[in-house]
Structures are given as structure tokens and as C-alpha cells.
Amino acid sequence: MTSSEVRVRETFVELADTLVDDYDVIDFLDMLAGRVVELLGVTACGLLLADHNDSLNMVAASRESARVLELFQLQRDEGPCLECYRGGTSVRCPDLADADERWPQFAPAARDAGYAAVEAIPMRLRDTVVGALNVFSARPGALSPESAALGQALADVATIGILHERTIRHYETVTGQLQTALNSRILIEQAKGVLAERLNISVGEAFGVLRNHARSANQLLGDVAQAVVDGTVHLTAPQSSDPTR
Amino acid sequence: MIENRATRVWASIHARARADGTGATVQHACLACAQATVAAGAGLSMTSGTGPELMFATDSHAEELEELQFTLGQGPAVDGADGASPVLVADLSAAEAWSRWPLFAPAAAERGIGAVFAFPVAAGAARFGMLDLYRRSAGPLSSAELADALAYSDAILVLALYDRGGLHAGVEMLTNGDLAERRAEVHQAAGMASIQLGVTVIDALARLRAYAFVHDRGLAEVAADVVARRLRFSSDAPADNHADESGSDRPQDDGKASG
Numbered sequence: 001m002t003s004s005e006v007r008v009r010e011t012f013v014e015l016a017d018t019l020v021d022d023y024d025v026i027d028f029l030d031m032l033a034g035r036v037v038e039l040l041g042v043t044a045c046g047l048l049l050a051d052h053n054d055s056l057n058m059v060a061a062s063r064e065s066a067r068v069l070e071l072f073q074l075q076r077d078e079g080p081c082l083e084c085y086r087g088g089t090s091v092r093c094p095d096l097a098d099a100d101e102r103w104p105q106f107a108p109a110a111r112d113a114g115y116a117a118v119e120a121i122p123m124r125l126r127d128t129v130v131g132a133l134n135v136f137s138a139r140p141g142a143l144s145p146e147s148a149a150l151g152q153a154l155a156d157v158a159t160i161g162i163l164h165e166r167t168i169r170h171y172e173t174v175t176g177q178l179q180t181a182l183n184s185r186i187l188i189e190q191a192k193g194v195l196a197e198r199l200n201i202s203v204g205e206a207f208g209v210l211r212n213h214a215r216s217a218n219q220l221l222g223d224v225a226q227a228v229v230d231g232t233v234h235l236t237a238p239q240s241s242d243p244t245r
Numbered sequence: 246m247i248e249n250r251a252t253r254v255w256a257s258i259h260a261r262a263r264a265d266g267t268g269a270t271v272q273h274a275c276l277a278c279a280q281a282t283v284a285a286g287a288g289l290s291m292t293s294g295t296g297p298e299l300m301f302a303t304d305s306h307a308e309e310l311e312e313l314q315f316t317l318g319q320g321p322a323v324d325g326a327d328g329a330s331p332v333l334v335a336d337l338s339a340a341e342a343w344s345r346w347p348l349f350a351p352a353a354a355e356r357g358i359g360a361v362f363a364f365p366v367a368a369g370a371a372r373f374g375m376l377d378l379y380r381r382s383a384g385p386l387s388s389a390e391l392a393d394a395l396a397y398s399d400a401i402l403v404l405a406l407y408d409r410g411g412l413h414a415g416v417e418m419l420t421n422g423d424l425a426e427r428r429a430e431v432h433q434a435a436g437m438a439s440i441q442l443g444v445t446v447i448d449a450l451a452r453l454r455a456y457a458f459v460h461d462r463g464l465a466e467v468a469a470d471v472v473a474r475r476l477r478f479s480s481d482a483p484a485d486n487h488a489d490e491s492g493s494d495r496p497q498d499d500g501k502a503s504g
Contacts, residue, residue, distance in 0.1 A: 052392035053250050058429065066472075069429055175391050180330040186369030189429045190446050193436020193472070203433045203472060229370040229436065229446055 004039070008150065011035045015157050019164065026184050027214060027221035028161045029060035036154050037062045040147045042135040043115065046072050047123070047158055048081050049131035049178055056081055056131065059162075059185045064204040067113045071106070072134065079106035081132040084120035088129045090152070092119045094142040116140040121151045123159045130159060130178060184222050191225035199237040209235050254396040257281065258404075271404045272301050275376065278397035279303050282390045284378040285358070286310070289366070289401065290322045291374040297322050300374060310353060310361075310379055319349040321363030322375040331395070332363040335385040359383035362391075364398040366405065369432055371447035373405045409448060410455030434468035441478045452478060 015035075018028055029047050036045040046061040046068070058072035075081040080091040080103075093099050094117050099107035110118060115136040123131040133155040135143070143151060162181050163174060188210065195206035210228065213235050214221040227233040254277070261273040271289060279287040286307030290297040297315055302308035314320030321332035324345075334342050337359055342350040353361065360380040366373040376398050386394065431453070439449035456478075457467040470476035 052395040066430075073428065175388065175395070176331045176333060179395065183329055183365075183367070183369060185429075186432050188369075189432035190369045190371070190436040190439075193433035193438075194440055194446075195436075196433070196472075197437040197440040203430075226370065229439075 008039055011039060012157075015161075019161060022220070023161075024184070024214070024220040024222050025162055025181050026060060026188055027211065029158055029181075030211065030221075032154060032158050032161070033060045033062040036133065036135060036151065039154070040135060040143060040151055041137075042143075043138045044068055044136040046134045047131065048072055048075065048085075048134060049123075049162070049181060050085060050129070051178070051182055052175065056085060057182055057185070059131075059181055064207045066204065068136075071110055071113060071115075071136070074106045074109055075134070077105065078103045080118050080120035081134050084122050084132040085129055088122055088124065090119065090121050090148065092142050093117060095140040097140075110136065114138055117142070119143055119148075119151070121148070121155045123155045123162075125159055125163060125174060128174065130162070130174065133158060187222060187229070188225045191228040194228050195235060199235070201237055205238060209238060212238075250392060250396050251399070254281075254393065254400055258400060269404060271401050271408070274397055274401045274404055275301055276303055278376065278394060278401075279378065281393045281397070282362075282378055282386060283380065284362075285381045286379045288322070288377045288379075289374060290315070290377070292326055292372050297326065297374065306356070307377075307379055310356065310358065311377065313352055314349055314377075317346075317348045317352070319346040320353075320377075321361050322377050325363045325365050325375050326372075329365070331365065331391075332361075333386070333391075334362070335360050336383040337361060338383065353379075357381055360385075362386055362394060364394050366398050366401045368402060368450070369446070371402075371435065371445075371450050373402055373447060376401060403454075406447070406451045406454050407458075409451035410458075412455055412458055428465050428468065430472045431464060431468040434471035437471055438478045442480050444480075449478075 015032065018031070033045045033047060036042065044062050047059050048056040049059050051057055055076050056072075058069060061068060061072065072081075080093055084091040096107050096111050096116055096118060115138060117137040117140050119135050119142070121133040121135070122129050123133060133151065135151065163177050188207070191210055192203045192206040195201070195209055196203045199206070199209070201209070210224055211221060213219075214224045217224070224233065228235065257277040258269050258274045261277055262269040265273070275287045275289050278284075286303045288302040288307045288311035289300045290311060291300045299308065299311050299315070302311055311322065314322050321334065325332045336342060337350050337354050358379050359382045362378045364376045366376055376394070378394060431450075434453055435446050435450040438453060439446045442449060442452060444452070453467055453471070454464055457464045460467070467476065471478075
């Protein structure tokens with residue numbers, strides 16, 4: 001087995017381990033987004049979920065910089081994720097330099113952010129598309145067939161992670177569970193804002209502080225976010241903080 | 246347009262408001278929602294420190310069911326108070342419903358209710374309350390009805406925020422305002438403003454909306470300014486505290502506001 005095959009195996013073991021316990025859906029997706037970047041050899045990854053208005057909303061990203069988040073935001077109106085969500089199949093753009101006509105807003109914004117290629121992989125539950133996994137590369141070129149297949153497998157795991165969260169709740173439908181995931185993300189954004197203001201750091205850094213605290217204290221990310229908003233826990237700033245980042 | 250559902254939902258609320266000759270209110274939204282989801286009645290309760298409080302019911306029947314939940318401490322509005330997800334009970338006579346709500350389920354069934362669906366009127370930690378829909382016959386909401394109910398819950402949150410911000414909802418100010426609630430920076434800004442003002446996140450969100458309205462700017466744009474630290478709220482100067490524009494030589498966030 002090659003080292004990358006070992007890493008793939010380790011990742012699936014890690015993801016499966018998380019799913020059997022009580023887990024935080026956003027933390028799980030955040031970890032998964034990081035693994036996608038590592039295993040597919042891409043530069044950035046984000047997961048977008050559809051809401052009841054059929055709009056796409058970012059729920060997790062491998063990096064939380066404002067510029068990257070803007071790329072997900074733009075895809076409410078145009079871009080590979082929207083096309084992927086509507087069509088139910090992968091959408092690839094191996095060279096963003098050729099995509100201005102197709103995506104007049106998204107393509108230049110993605111290039112400005114330093115990306116040359118983009119791909120969107122559907123997140124499906126049977127015949128329903130619930131969102132898309134979005135990968136960006138700094139260099140042009142499409143994912144290899146192996147990487148694309150691995151990407152789809154990881155997108156499927158993400159879907160399972162969202163829709164199976166705490167199955168003890170009865171009567172819940174897919175819509176309800178998507179709603180829960182989207183709402184968890186909103187709570188985290190609010191907690192990021194609270195922390196950014198309290199610690200005088202950027203909201204991107206605030207996410208790191210939240211996540212690191214959740215992991216080191218072995219708490220659910222959502223619980224930490226709630227405690228931060230409620231003011232019942234006070235976290236400290238990272239060593240080198242730069243509020244402009 | 247992608248936002249067909251939200252547009253249609255707002256149109257139905259405004260139609261009711263116009264018929265009454267007033268601005269849109271949460272009452273109009275509850276009535277329109279009950280009609281759109283073929284519910285016998287709807288109740289809106291507000292989350293408070295001492296438990297849920299009735300804010301509006303479409304009729305006396307719905308009001309009784311709401312009060313019943315509060316008295317018994319059981320039911321969808323009580324379960325959903327954490328604001329995380331809808332509570333959907335398609336058959337109140339099923340054993341599952343009775344074991345979940347041993348007092349409320351039979352009492353509601355006795356009053357001719359077959360199904361109840363409750364939706365948080367909330368965004369993250371900004372929890373306003375719950376919208377309960379009561380139906381006479383058992384059976385799930387269709388996926389379109391479910392999506393409609395969620396869109397009405399969004400609309401009720403927006404109306405409630407305007408109300409808290411001391412603004413009367415006119416027709417134009419709302420039609421495009423609802424979707425901004427989904428933007429990440431709106432919630433980041435609400436978190437930041439809550440600390441600046443020393444208020445809850447829901448009150449901070451109301452202040453952001455009020456500020457955007459008073460200054461005739463988009464909510465997302467105002468939020469981006471707060472996140473980039475070009476705009477601060479202060480508890481001393483309640484409504485208007487525009488940051489000094491000369492501060493533009495400060496290093497800026499790479500997600501700068503448009504315009």
C-alpha cells in the first residue's frame with residue numbers, strides 16, 4: 001500500500017469513528033473539508049447545502065478566509081456548485097481562464113483569490129441532491145478519475161454525516177436535518193463574531209480558537225459556540241494574532 | 246429567480262397587510278402560513294426566560310392549544326425551544342406521540358387535532374420563538390408545504406426583528422431583505438455588535454437591521470462594514486454611530502464591502 005492509500009484508509013476509519021459517537025455536524029464537516037484538500041491534492045474545499053429556498057449555503061470550509069467564503073456566497077447565483085446542485089452531476093472547470101462567459105462573476109473572483117481550476121461534486125441522498133462539495137486548485141487541470149471517485153466517496157460520507165446526525169430524534173425529515181446543519185453554522189458565525197470582538201482578532205481566526213477549544217476540551221463545537229455567545233466561557237486569543245488577516 | 250418561494254411567501258403576507266391597510270406584521274405572516282399549509286390554526290409563541298409566551302394565535306382554538314402546551318410543559322413549542330430544528334408530528338394518535346407527550350398528545354387529539362408541526366423562529370443563538378401549525382387530519386406536510394412553513398418562519402423572524410428594532414414594516418423594505426439572514430457576515434456582525442452594545446444576539450441583529458434601514462443600505466453591506474471594523478455600534482450612541490471615514494488607511498479585511 002502506498003502512503004496515500006494508507007492515508008485514505010486512515011481517513012475513512014477516522015470519519016467512521018466520528019459517526020458512531022455523539023458528534024458535532026459542523027466540526028465533522030470541517031474535518032472532512034480538510035481531509036479532502038489533503039487527499040485530493042487540491043488547494044481549498046467547501047461544503048454547500050441547499051435550504052428551503054433552493055439557495056446554497058456554506059456549512060464548512062477548509063479555510064475560513066473572507067475571500068474564500070465570498071466564492072461560496074457567489075454561488076447562490078452562479079457557478080459550479082449551483083449547476084451541480086441543479087443538474088445532480090459533477091461540474092468541472094479545469095481552467096477558470098476560460099469560464100468568464102459561463103460565470104461572469106464567479107470566474108474572475110475565483111481567479112482573483114488565486115485559483116485556476118474548480119470542481120463541484122454532488123451531495124446526494126438517493127435521488128435528492130442536498131448540496132455540493134466544492135474543490136479549488138491553484139493550478140489548472142481536472143481531478144484524476146481516482147481523485148474524482150474519492151471526492152465522490154467523501155461527499156457521500158458528508159451527506160451521511162449530515163442526515164444521520166443524532167438519529168434518536170424521531171419524525172425528522174431530510175429537510176429538518178438540513179435545517180439543523182444550516183442553523184448550527186449560523187450559531188458558529190455568531191460565536192465567531194463574539195470572539196472576534198472580545199479578543200480583537202479576525203472572524204477567521206476566531207473559528208480556529210473555537211475549534212481548538214472544542215477539540216482540546218473534548219466538547220461539541222456547537223456547545224462551545226453556544227457558551228461563547230451566552231458568555232459562560234471565556235476563550236483566550238492565539239499567540240500571534242493579526243486582526244487584519 | 247432562485248428565490249421564488251421567499252418572494253411568493255412575502256407577497257402573500259403583504260397582500261394580507263394591504264387588505265388590512267397596515268404594514269406587514271407577524272400576525273399577517275401567521276395567517277398566511279396557516280392558509281398556505283392547509284392548517285386549521287397556527288400559534289406563535291415567544292421564547293422568554295420564564296418559558297414560552299403566547300404572542301399570537303389565528304383563532305381561539307389555536308390559542309387554547311398553545312396555552313395547553315405551556316400549562317402542561319409539553320408539546321412541540323416546548324421541545325423546539327432550543328431553536329435547532331423543526332418538530333414534525335404527523336400523527337398525534339400514534340404511540341410515539343403519546344409516549345413523547347403523554348398529556349399534550351391525548352389532549353390535542355381530544356380537541357380534534359390530528360397533526361402538529363412546529364418551526365423555530367430563529368437564526369442560531371437568535372431565538373425569537375416557535376411557530377406551531379395544527380391540522381385536523383393526520384398526515385405529513387408535503388415537501389412543498391414544509392419548505393413554505395420554513396420560509397414563513399424566516400419571514401416571521403424578519404418581521405419580529407423589525408418590530409424589536411422599533412420599525413414599522415412597510416411593503417418595500419422587506420421584499421428583498423429576507424435573504425440576507427442567510428449570509429455568514431450578517432451573523433458574524435450580530436455577534437460582534439452584541440458585545441459592542443452589551444445586548445443579546447437577537448437584539449444586535451435587530452439593531453443591525455434598523456441601522457441598515459435608517460441609512461438606506463443593505464443589511465449585508467452594513468454587516469460587512471462591522472466585520473471589517475469600519476463600523477462600530479456603541480451603547481452610548483444608540484442609533485447612529487458611523488465610523489470615521491478617515492480610518493480607511495487601516496488594513497482592510499480581504500472581504501471588503503461592495504461600494
